Every structure is written in structure tokens, then in C-alpha cells.
Amino acid sequence: MLKLYHHPFSPESRFVRLALGEYGTPFETQTEYPWARRHDFLMMNPAGTLPVLKENDGPAVCGATVIMEYLDETRGYAIPNNRLLPDHPEARAETRRLVSWFLQKFLSEVIGYIVQERIYKQEMPDSQGGGQPDSSILRVARANMLNHMRYIGYLAATRKWLAGDRLTFADLAAASLLSCADYLGEVPWSEDENVKSWYARMKSRPSFRPILTDKMLGMPAAKTYADLDF
Amino acid sequence: MLKLYHHPFSPESRFVRLALGEYGTPFETQTEYPWARRHDFLMMNPAGTLPVLKENDGPAVCGATVIMEYLDETRGYAIPNNRLLPDHPEARAETRRLVSWFLQKFLSEVIGYIVQERIYKQEMPDSQGGGQPDSSILRVARANMLNHMRYIGYLAATRKWLAGDRLTFADLAAASLLSCADYLGEVPWSEDENVKSWYARMKSRPSFRPILTDKMLGMPAAKTYADLDF
Structure with a gap:
């Protein structure tokens, strides 16, 4: 059995949940709060980051892209029609480039700020950095969002x-990041029709269903979060 | 023919040079200055980051870990005795975890600061952010260095x-990062005998030779940089 240490609103954890759903x-x-720096969790992943995947008594597989490669190697080969990495090395490189783009650049310039300020800081004790969202940080994230919407729109x-x-x-990867912002009503869907119609296709996949039922205490989802017709 | 767009002191570029050397x-x-945001370079890699690898007329392969997987898929299979990823998925996951640790965590907490302040800022025009190193940033990097030395020492x-x-x-990955700091005399070798003897083995590999001849204008290498007996 696989066990995923995650947080429901960690974008990289959602990425792995979607991949496992597709497979x-x-x-x-198991929900993990990285800011708590739980001892047993740090023993599994000294970086203290999410997600971490354990298969039975095997070693911890740490980090979204490491888990992605592990799943492709242990599951992907077996289901060629549903494989999430293409066959040709050049096409694989393009897929991996975009995964890095989303999980590093889109995360660090936009979604990481939004999740940190509007979700994690609400859950963290004050002593560990919790508190009100910093509106100047959110302003930067929202401005950067527009560039990233344009790039996703160009691809779509x-x-x-x-x-x-x-x-x-x-x-x-792109959908997992957008879904976290979408829960908070932070995705300007009207900016790009191509992004919206691509995301509508993603949202209607069975792998997406568990994510659409995620809830945060005291912070209900934006009205259209779970609507397939948004 | 492969063509690598790199900077001699970009740690991630050195990582790829070492891998190509091992293979x-x-x-x-071709030396690239990422801060110049050259148009044709951005057309190859919209992220504007190094390294980028081109194989003949193929598409650009962008980013150190994407290049690593590409090289393993296109070269590694052919040389099983010299393959740089182990065979078993769990061992591959451990290798990839450490590559991420070094290329992300060690880079962003230590080596990235040192290279930015002491190398890139000396080469950049003032209008693009050049100038004198910020000693408060270097102080943080040097303090973080000690933790990373301990972790590498534990592994070694x-x-x-x-x-x-x-x-x-x-x-x-670890050696490429350390080598950039070592050029500047920024590695406290006396802190950990295990790191030092592991690095001595790395440094004596033929793949390392080109890196030991890298030079920066106006900033000679630290005295022991190219010594195998340091």
C-alpha cells in the first residue's frame, strides 16, 4: 500500500494525488503540517517538505518530481495507454520542463505566496509564523498571475x-497549482478563454474529484470551485 | 553534436558538464549571461535560466534535472557500468532526492548567494544589478554552509x-556546487574530514579537469582550487 504524507492545500501534494488518481x-x-517540523517526519525527509510517499516498508520517496519519476518507473510502464510521460526523450524533456516551470516558477512567483498567506498562515500558530495575510505579498502574486495565465493560455x-x-x-502540475488558488477565488478565469476551457477538461476528470471536495476550516471554497461549469 | 549554453560559474551548468564528462x-x-535576457536565448528557454542543452536540430532541453534525465535516457542506458542513476527505482529515488537537495536547497541557501554576490554581480552591468558583494548576504550563506557541510559529511x-x-x-551535483565556492576559497574544508576526502576523489576524476581550469577575469582562483592535494 502507498501512503502519502501531504497537506490538502499543498500544490505539490495535489499534483501527486492527481497522478495517483490517473493511475x-x-x-x-496522512496530513502533515510542515511548519510543525515533526521529528518522525524529518527523519523521513530531512528537507521537511511535502509531499512524501512511502510504499509499504520501502524508503521514503521525497518531493513531487522525485515521486513523479518513481510512479512512472513503477506504475507508468505497466499502463502504456495512460502513461503520463511521453515515450520519446525529447517529448519527455518538454513535459519535464513544464513540470519544473509550474512546480518551481509558477509556485514561487504566484501560488506559493497565495497558499502561504491565505491558507498556511491561518493554520499556523502565531509562534510558527501564523497571522493575517500580507496584502503587499498578495498584490505581487496577483500581478504575476497574469503572466502565468498568458503562458498557460499560449500552451493551451x-x-x-x-x-x-x-x-x-x-x-x-498546472492544474494542481491553479486548483489551490481557485479554492480561494484567486484565478482570473476571464483573462484567458483557452486556460479556462483546458481547466474545465481537467476538472471533469475522475482524478480531480477528491480535490474538489477538499475543505478548509473557516474558509469555504469559492462559489464555483467545485462546479464543472464555472 | 551537443551544444551546452552555460556559464562557467553556474553550479547547475557545471553539474551538466561533469555528467557529460563522465559519459x-x-x-x-556557449557562454550565456542570464541577466542579459538575450532574445534568442529566451526563445529557447522562456524561463531564462541555465543550463540549456541542444542536440543537433532538436528542441532545447532546459534545466539541470531535465537534462540529467535526458542524458540518462539517451546515453545512460548504453553504458550500464558507468550509469549515473542506479537501476532500482528506490535507489533512483534516493539519488534524485539528493540531486534536488543540492540543486535546490544547497543552491538556494548557500551557493546561489555566494555565486550571485561574488561572481555574477562583478560581471553584471550596474544597470542590471551589478555591484559590490553584500556582506550581510554572504554572512548568511557562510553560516548555512556549515549545516550543509555536516549533511554531506554524514552521507560521505x-x-x-x-x-x-x-x-x-x-x-x-554536490561537487559542482562546492567547486564554485571553492574557486572563491569559500569552502571550510577543515570542518569535515569526510567531505574533504570525498571531494578529493571527485576532484581527481578526469571529468573534473575542465572545471579546474575555469578562470574569472580579475578574480584568480583560491590557491588550492586546482590542487588535487588541498
């Missing part, structure tokens, strides 16, 4: 899926 | 190579 692989979850307009003709990890 | 793959290089003390019994990409 149809059952898994358990020129390709069937973000990395090419087939659904790949790149789509899961 | 014995010939390649051309308990394993033959950093990720296990064989040389892997993890060793190349």
Missing part, C-alpha cells in the same frame, strides 16, 4: 494538452 | 558515494 492506484493519506491554444497531444504530468 | 560525450559550449561517512555504493548524479 488508479489506491493510497492512504497551440497544443491539445499543455505538453503536446496527450495528457501528461505537465497538465497535472 | 565521455563530446560537446560544444556512511556511504561509499553520496547516494550509495556507486558514483551517481548526486555526487556530481
